Amino acid sequence: MGAVIGAGAAMLQYLGNPGNMGICVACFERDIAGAVGFHRAAVVQYMRPEIIGFVLGSLAAALAFREFRPRGGSAPIVRFFLGVFAMIGALVFLGCPWRAMLRLAGGDGNAILGLIGLIAGIWIGTRFLKKGYSLGRTQKLAPGAGWVLPAVFAALFVLMLIYPRAEGAEKTGILFYSVKGPGAMYAPLAVSVIAGLVIGFIAQRSRFCTMGAFRDLILFKQVHLFSGVVALVISAGLVNLILGQFQPGFAGQPVAHTQHVWNAMGMVLAGLAFALAGGCPGRQLFLSGEGDGDAAIFVLGMIVGAAVSHNFGLASSPAGVGPHGIAAVVIGLAVCLVIGFTMKQPQTGGAR
Amino acid sequence: MSQTVDARGLSCPQPVLMALDAIKKSQETEMEVFVDTEASRENVSRAVESQGWKVESIATEGETFRLEIRKAAK
Numbered sequence: 291m292g293a294v295i296g297a298g299a300a301m302l303q304y305l306g307n308p309g310n311m312g313i314c315v316a317c318f319e320r321d322i323a324g325a326v327g328f329h330r331a332a333v334v335q336y337m338r339p340e341i342i343g344f345v346l347g348s349l350a351a352a353l354a355f356r357e358f359r360p361r362g363g364s365a366p367i368v369r370f371f372l373g374v375f376a377m378i379g380a381l382v383f384l385g386c387p388w389r390a391m392l393r394l395a396g397g398d399g400n401a402i403l404g405l406i407g408l409i410a411g412i413w414i415g416t417r418f419l420k421k422g423y424s425l426g427r428t429q430k431l432a433p434g435a436g437w438v439l440p441a442v443f444a445a446l447f448v449l450m451l452i453y454p455r456a457e458g459a460e461k462t463g464i465l466f467y468s469v470k471g472p473g474a475m476y477a478p479l480a481v482s483v484i485a486g487l488v489i490g491f492i493a494q495r496s497r498f499c500t501m502g503a504f505r506d507l508i509l510f511k512q513v514h515l516f517s518g519v520v521a522l523v524i525s526a527g528l529v530n531l532i533l534g535q536f537q538p539g540f541a542g543q544p545v546a547h548t549q550h551v552w553n554a555m556g557m558v559l560a561g562l563a564f565a566l567a568g569g570c571p572g573r574q575l576f577l578s579g580e581g582d583g584d585a586a587i588f589v590l591g592m593i594v595g596a597a598v599s600h601n602f603g604l605a606s607s608p609a610g611v612g613p614h615g616i617a618a619v620v621i622g623l624a625v626c627l628v629i630g631f632t633m634k635q636p637q638t639g640g641a642r
Numbered sequence: 643m644s645q646t647v648d649a650r651g652l653s654c655p656q657p658v659l660m661a662l663d664a665i666k667k668s669q670e671t672e673m674e675v676f677v678d679t680e681a682s683r684e685n686v687s688r689a690v691e692s693q694g695w696k697v698e699s700i701a702t703e704g705e706t707f708r709l710e711i712r713k714a715a716k
Contacts, residue, residue, distance in 0.1 A: 357679075357680050359678075359679065359705065361651075364651070364653065419655060419656070419659060420659070424652065424656055425653070426651075427650065427651030427652055428651045428652075428653070429651065430705065497681050497684070502654065502655075505655060506655065509655060509658075509659070510655075510658065510662070510689055510692070512688065512689070512692065514688060568653040568654055568655075569654075584653075
């Protein structure tokens with residue numbers, strides 16, 4: 291599974307997606323937030339079809355294998371803000387865990403700092419889990435509830451077909467597009483959609499999760515999910531080498547900055563938020579496709595978080611962290627720690 | 643079957659944590675674990691097997707999976 295994502299991402303980059311960003315869930319959700327005008331950072335606006343494909347591919351797999359289970363109601367408001375702060379942290383580093391791996395596979399040394407931060411954040415999360423942290427049980431919901439997020443993404447895709455990108459235009463109809471910058475770099479639409487659907491389908495089957503990979507390694511010494519992450523890095527690295535996309539170093543890496551401390555701290559925040567929410571951004575998309583309304587809330591939180599990041603000057607750019615990025619990381623860590631310490635469920639129905 | 647672990651509605655990794663916790667603390671050699679997603683079913687099975695337990699049977703009751711687990715004979 292990881293190998294498919296890794297190789298697919300490197301191919302998508304070769305076909306036009308931004309550097310070391312063949313697939314980045316955080317970046318692409320940020321681009322979607324820009325495409326609908328939630329933020330107006332001109333360089334990162336594009337309705338990324340990969341993200342839409344992830345949700346709909348997972349939906350298809352869940353339906354085909356009778357695993358579509360509409361559910362929700364496990365502290366949605368908390369999950370929403372975990373999503374917001376996860377995105378803020380990820381955009382200080384400039385990437386989700388997937389992109390951290392892909393950056394590593396592309397030779398970007400800054401990714402090492404991000405991964406150290408990610409693992410540290412997940413480790414903090416595992417401490418809370420061991421102490422009984424819980425967002426509570428989900429409820430089974432009527433089928434319609436599970437269809438909401440897939441329907442939203444399907445609608446966004448229709449909008450994209452109605453209002454396609456026009457060369458040199460900042461806006462087509464109601465959708466915003468980037469004329470330059472990462473948002474103006476994209477693989478052909480059909481390739482992106484199909485890659486998204488395929489990855490969504492098999493990721494639903496394999497439960498691929500980059501946060502879970504490290505969490506299970508730390509908590510249970512289990513390598514099942516971790517092996518997928520290793521496969522991702524190796525396959526992306528190999529394809530990058532073949533396609534001449536491997537450029538080792540720290541400075542001058544595509545869509546990256548070299549402020550080591552904040553590369554790491556951004557991902558500490560993101561890793562902790564993912565661990566508390568129970569999945570990396572990709573996994574939350576796949577769960578949304580299975581009908582998990584709580585994961586869907588987390589996804590919406592991330593999209594709002596992206597808008598907040600760019601509107602308030604929290605997001606980093608290749609020039610470095612944003613003017614208020616550091617303050618946002620500190621606040622985010624404080625909020626996540628409070629959530630970690632306070633969210634506990636009475637042990638009803640547990641071991642008796 | 644005197645001990646049950648009800649992890650329905652809980653998301654990963656809580657079902658696994660609960661099952662492992664129960665295994666560690668309990669004197670029992672048999673247990674029932676209830677989960678309601680395929681991912682949890684797989685994760686719990688994998689985890690208890692790594693602890694030297696065996697999944698004897700998995701019954702599907704509506705949307706719930708009932709796992710019977712047993713400590714493997716030494």
